Amino acid sequence: MGILSKLFGGSSSSTSRKQPSATVEDLCHRFSLQQLRKSTDGFDESRLIAETDLSKEYRASISVNGELKHVTVQRLRQEPAISSYGLISCKNNIIFRCQLHHPNLASLVGFCDDHNELIVVYDYPLKGSLHDQLYRTDRNSPTLSWKRRLEISIGVARGLHHLHSGTKRTIIHLDVTPDSILLDENWVPKLKFSGISVKGPKFSEKEVRPIELRSVEGTYGYVAPEHMMNAEVTHKCDVYSFGALLLELICGKHPFHIWRLHQFPNIKELSNLAGTGNVEGIIDEILVGEIAPQCWESYMEITEFCLSQNPNKRPDMGEVKVQLEHVLQLQEEADTNRA
Structure with a gap:
């Protein structure tokens, strides 16, 4: 189980709970690290569109349910990602983007939680910011x-x-x-x-x-x-x-x-x-x-x-x-x- 899945609680083996916690997979699409590496040419710097203390964002194209989408791949830096602040920030990203549906709010396409990597994927803005x-x-x-x-x-x-x-x-x-x-x-x-x-x-x-x-x-x-x-x-x-x-x-x-x-x-x-x-x-x-x-x-x-x-x-x-x-x-x- 990945870091983010543990944070959300994941599925439980206990059958005594009438209302088990929803897993992060219930909220949005889950990508493998291999898929996101391929879509960003191995997180190549030529695809970098933004960088902060917590993350780097890359331009990519990836297939979601058979449809090719232009997306932004936001890769959290590993050190802050495993800190409590990084985890909370990433969790907030997923919760807010998945649960809020409005034409003027950026929605989440999916996430990745493999090999201690925390990555969120959202629609790429064709006109930029x-x-x-x-x-x-x-x-x-x-x-x-x-x-x-x-x-x-x-x-x-x-x-x-x-x-x-x-x-x-x-x-x-x-x-x-x-x-x-x-x-x-x-x-x-x-x-x-x-x-x-x-x-x-x-x-x-x-x-x-x-x-x-x-x-x-x-x-x-x-x-x-x-x-x-x-x-x-x-x-x-x-x-x-x-x-x-x-x-x-x-x-x-x-x-x-x-x-x-x-x-x-x-x-x-x-x-x-x-x-x-x-x-x-x-x-x-x-x-x-x-x-x-x-x-x-x-x-x-x-x-x-x-x-x-x-x-x-x-x-x-x-x-x-x-x-x-x-x-x-x-x-x-x-x-x-x-x-």
Whole structure:
């Protein structure tokens, strides 16, 4: 029995249990290490698409139930993989990806648990990540238009809304960044899990109590201030991260760089300054002239509320989704009138 199978409990020889624990094989497809070695040309560096302290990700094609699929093979490094943190991260990856089915959440294709190797396999994003598209180096590649950025933000908001209210227990993602947003061939965004996501209280609970973590999790610049200060999280931490993402989509810069370059004390001042027409160097130069004034005003208002220092003043993602859909409608109407 592999490491991951032991972690999930596996099947039991005891017949006294009326409800035995589900094995990991019940959740998703199991690949052999030999299959994944072959599909990645022996984990060749030429197929490497991402690398972190915990894992390496490879591009591959593999047959699943007779169908050839383009996939990402995420191979956990062996040392952290056998640590308690690595095991928990991998388990969370599988549980969240297998049990959550939504058009804007990256689903799991399968896993491998052979010879002390822990590997998860998920759909390969043909358009790469949102980070790839925002900061592309190939000038001949098509740019992300303002309307497409709005559509992507709406898709991500829908995915987060499902995590926060579409299941019995709230799921807090904790890593809403351009790197975590994958884009399929139709530019549909799919939020992937990094293993640091946590389950929160039941959605029906009226009082939201913060969950205390052992350490601060997430990417600097997107982490909510209350989480940064005391390592406590609620679903409103994701709302803050999403606000930082909205800021990045319109400015074309990492949130930290926006504040450092322009030295704005708060989001309100940034919104007001750009609203006067002084947008040079603030918003992404590609978007200059594309954004309708009313659309800008509404978009920045949503961003401001999401980035509220007080988590209780941040809206829920369902409300954010509806407001962004309205922003897109405003932009489409402005485009029609302009044409």
